[in-house]
Amino acid sequence: MWTAKHTEWRRIAALLQTSGQHKYDPAQDVQGTTWAQEREARRQGAVDRHAAWVTERQEAKDELRAQVWLRADVSRRLRAIAARAGLSAEQVLAQLAQRVQMHDDGTVAVEPFTPSRGEDKGR
Incomplete structure (x- = not known):
């Protein structure tokens, strides 16, 4: 200096x-x-x-960022679902996570749903 x-x-x-x-x-x-x-x-x-x-x-304090490794067949299905909905795979996973229900016995369930663009306005 x-x-x-x-x-x-x-x-x-x-x-x-x-x-x-x-x-x-x-x-x-x-x-x-x-x-x-x-x-x-x-x-x-x-x-x-x-x-x-x-x-x-x-x-981002309340957000969770995760890296998910999926088998090839699961990854292909996820990408196909996302493409049909006009979303990214990450957006579909986020919508899936929003619907997760935890039962008293520790099991996790998600009711059937159709991914949609209207739910990702803040992302």
Whole structure:
């Protein structure tokens, strides 16, 4: 970092000497102003990305993301069902999960349903 600062000070000194100015005026330093604007744009981009990430994390607190490995035949059936409904396989699985019922004996059941696009408006 000190090397970069030293290089920048030498560049400014050369600019002052070339232009005959006795005092540094950023408005007269086209290259320095351009670099400062680029740095500010990168900084603002990083701030914006961080804010979006924080918002996403806050919204995702109650969400569960899972990776599911299915046998090839099950995967093909799921994709076919999703394609007929105009959904992704993940959307069909989400609708399936919304309908799961847990019984007192620990068994899990899902009543028959038809996947639909109207249920995925928030996704």
